[in-house]
Amino acid sequence: MSYLNSQDIHQFRNRVLALNGEDVSRCIQCGKCSAGCPISPEMDLQPNQVIRFIQINDPATVLKCSTMWICASCQTCSVRCPEEIDIAKIMDSLRKLALEAKVPVGEEKVVKFDEIFLDSIRKRGRVHELELVMKYNLALLQPFKDAHLGPVMFARGKLGILGHKIKEVRKIKEIFKNSRRIKQSES
């Protein structure tokens, strides 16, 4: 049983609207986003349900679900939506809101992966696969999960020990700095 928040039923809708300009009240709940989503079977809430919970002002349910973390941002939903709602964009905003709200994240692994991936980029301008795999598996407390693949990939030159580094790492660092500054000015 849940009471709809009758104080301001549009609060969450307006927050998403302010964040990315997408108005979920346009959604007619046809379900085409969920119908076309290639990874919807893995999600605990279907994309259209996520939109529905924004419509009826239930941020608690939305921000703890796994949907936006599993979302691959392939944008099939956005392209096919009859109301031209950019659902992938909404998913992006929801990731941001979930991190800000510091709620238990629906898919911890994805967040960890993203952090390690970006860390690697920040340092070298390119991803260092070996480092990524090892750090990620260590973070998940299963350090030898992919160990059997290592020698094969190594032999084929798919894994470098030191990793590559681009010429102007400074510029990459500038991008990270700028994006942090934008984020801070927003909040």
Next chain:
Amino acid sequence: MTESSHDENIELMTYAEVVDVKGFVGNFDVTIRKKPRYVDMTKCTGCGLCIEKCPTKVPSEWNLDMGLRKSIYKPFGQAVPNVPVIDTEHCLFFTKGRCKICQKLCPAGAVDYEQKEELVTKKFGAIIVATGFTQFDPSAYGEYGAGKFKDVITGLHLERMLDTSGPTGGHVVRPSDQTEPKNIVFIQCVGSRDESKGRPYCSRICCMYTAKQAILLKDHYPETQSYIFYIDIRAAGKNYEEFVKRAQRDYGAIYIRGRVSKIYEKGNKLIVRGVDTLAGRQVELEADLVVLATAVVPQPDAIDLAKILNIPYDQYGFYTEAHPKLQPVESVTKGIFLTGSCQFPKDIPDSVATTGAASVRACEILSKDELVLDPKVAFVNPDICSGCLNCVEVCPFNAIEPIVINGKTIAQVIPTLCHGCGNCASTCRTSAANVQGFTDDQIYAQVASVFEILKKENFLELSE
């Protein structure tokens, strides 16, 4: 309405009802009971002084008992003709024999307590039935508490409140404490699309008027929030879908797909328990006002009128058209046409369209000197008719009447009423009644010739 009252080719007979219809297309004899209104229509100027000074006050039917009217009254401001009527059940003169204020004050001397009921019979060429509908009594849903909880009202109540000349002067208030509501819950399909209430049909108008009311409420009271529980939104009409979308997007109406199961009181609020099937969970809402979109149902006396007019009706009491696609405004009985919601629930554009169609169909009959009829109708051979009149009993169209020829009573078919169904022919014990083109002799001849052919082609032997 006012325009029709001024037209010289239109005679309005208000406060009157049809009591009997005889005859057939182009030749109807209609008996009309003119009820006494106790005000002389030829003298009354419509000044309204009598209404102003009348000392009695009774609940107004027009405002669904939410306001008061006088005993001498007009149902509503723009009523045509602009002549009041006296309600004898409440008038002090008719109940207690005193008062007479209206008669004393009337500057035209139009009030006449001696008026009597009048029966007039007139000839008409065609009849258009436009008796409309009434709304379903929501007290059939005990779980919604209509009638029990004051703040559970119907869409029509809200409509009266939104009217600037209505009982609240255009202000929407909770009937219980006259305060403005903040959260308003609309419930669709109350009585419609419900087999358990014997009404599986869609009432067709509720989706749109609810969207309109949600828009008006937000427009008049920006603080309000509307919640609409629905099964499906049926916005099939020009610009209808866009209108509903406007209610959702621009006026913030929250549409919740699912039925409400129960309404109960908690303090001065109503708790509405329903389901959001799109979210897949139960929801509860605190509402200040609940508006039920009650079903469109036929007038309570629709079947009585159908019997007077001799037109068929369906299991709900809506009048049946001759053909659902090709003759949508014609009744099966020739010369009688249907329009508006007496046929099935219709919105305003549909009612206007069918009224235009029915009028033209009626004019078509009136503009001709002779009518072309289907030749396949019944006839009675007067030489062998025994006069048992069994055929009169079985005829569904009242197309057979007894006549007296040379002192002997026999049956006679009125060809304009007959549809050639053959009931009389199969009932007639002397084979006097037959359908043209399908007499017993003709059918026997057809059967005989079929057997001839079969014999010739050796089919009979083969089948054995």
